Amino acid sequence: MGIEEVVKSNVPPHNLEAEESVLGAMLLSRDAIAQVIEILDSRSFYRKAHRDIYEAIIELFESGEPVDIISVSDHLAKKGLLDSVGGYTYLSSLLNKIPTPSNAAYHAKIVQEKAILRELIEAGIKIKELAEEENDDVPVIMDKAEQIIFAVTQRKVFQYFIPLKEELFNVFELIEVRSRKHSYLSGIPTGFEEFDKLTGGLQYSDFIVIAGRPSMGKTAFCLNIAHHVGVNLKLPVAVFSLEMSSEQVAxxxxxxxxxxxxxxxxxxxxxxxxxxxxxxxxxxLAEAPIYIDDSPNISVLEMRAKARRLKSEVGLSLIIIDYLQLMSSGARMENRVQEISKISRD
Incomplete structure (x- = not known):
């Protein structure tokens, strides 16, 4: 392998032409700025000069000032950055790198994809360092590694405030659809009609605790919900059974x-x-997407890792834990009440 190949292999993914095209479009059109700002931030650009130019454009745009080559040049000069970005000459050249501002969003997505690839490389380096340092137990290191990757995969498009007027139209359409369905459900139905009428079903991201004295039917109630969601609705359900074996649950x-x-x-x-x-x-039952884990004394870290893996493989609509008090927080706490509180927060 030659020297040129080694150097090339160490250059992070980027597309300077796309970056130049995006900046050129932003210098020409405020509409292009509005489109790009929802896709990129300054960290998305590979070249530091491009990051500085982008920030100057956004600062002028957000302050309501005109955005053009003269105003951006002046703004960069006041910040002492004009020479480092290539001066007025380089800014002028950007205007020639874009055939039409209408392509700004498309080119911005190219820049975003390259930025995500660079973040994945950085994530890999961080994970490598975590493994080599061996400062934590293996389950903790695995959880940190998954969090690093998860942060990259969950990268969101930037979004501004939504006007109430627009959201009201969406709400009206949603109410209209539900009225035609003649349904009181807004979440996942449990199969218990009176319960669903009171709650509207199980809402996504809700953390629900089923409480009661021993032998009052808490486990049976939860398994009936899992049965309804998995068998009747065909939605993926994860059951973490810390008390009963998977055979008993089945x-x-x-x-x-x-x-x-x-x-x-x-x-x-x-x-x-x-x-x-x-x-x-x-x-x-064999056709129902119900998955059982009967690992005893499972920790929050292990449960989170398993849930993430299942989510990525088949999807996940509902997680049932039977039961919370048998879980381990993986940390030393003064008393069991504090430990259960930590488990609930995590």
Whole structure:
């Protein structure tokens, strides 16, 4: 491998032509600025000079000042950056790098893609350093590594305030659709009609605690919800069972589906008719996207890692934990109440 190849392989992904095209469009059109600002920030640009020019354009735009080659040059000069970006001559050359400002959003996406690739490389370096330093336990290092990658994959497009007028139209359309459906549900139905009427179903991102005294049916209630969501709605469900084995969970769900008492399944005391119902129920449950993890004393770090992996592989609509008190926070706490509070926050 020659020297030129080694140098080339170490250059992070970038597209200077796309960066120049974006900046040129922003110098020509305020509409282009409005489009680009929702896709990029200054960190998206590879060249420092381009980052400085972008920031100067945005500062003028946000202050309501005119944005053109003269105003940007003057602004950069006041900041002492005009010479470092290439001077007035380089700014003038940017105007020749864009055929039409209408392509600004397309070229901005090219710049964004290159920026994400650079972030992935940086993330890989950070993960390598975490592994080599060995300052934490392996599960902690794995969780930190997943968080680093997750932060890159969840990179969002920048978004400004939404006018209430626009959102009201969206709300009106949503209400109109729901009125045609004649449904009181706004989330995932649990299968318990009265509960769904009060709550509108299980809402995404909600953290819900089912509380009650021992042997009051908390586990049965949660498994019935998992059954309804997985079997009837065909939505992916993760069940973390810290008390029962996966075999016991599967048997309880089979009992509910077949309508056969749980104790009869445990001892195998079944009639021929019940055997036929068992076979039919197994076929039904086998097609449901329900996933069970029965790892005892699982930590928040492990659970989060497993949930992320399942989400990336098949999707995830509902997570059930049975039950919270059996989880480990992975940290030393003064008492169990503080530990449960930490688990809930994490």
């Amino acid at each position: 048997m309880r769900m089979l009992s509910a589906e077949a309508g056969i008492p749980y104790y009869k399944l445990r001892v195998g005391d079944l009639s021929e008719a019940e055997w036929r119902r068992i076979t039919t129920s197994i076929n039904t």
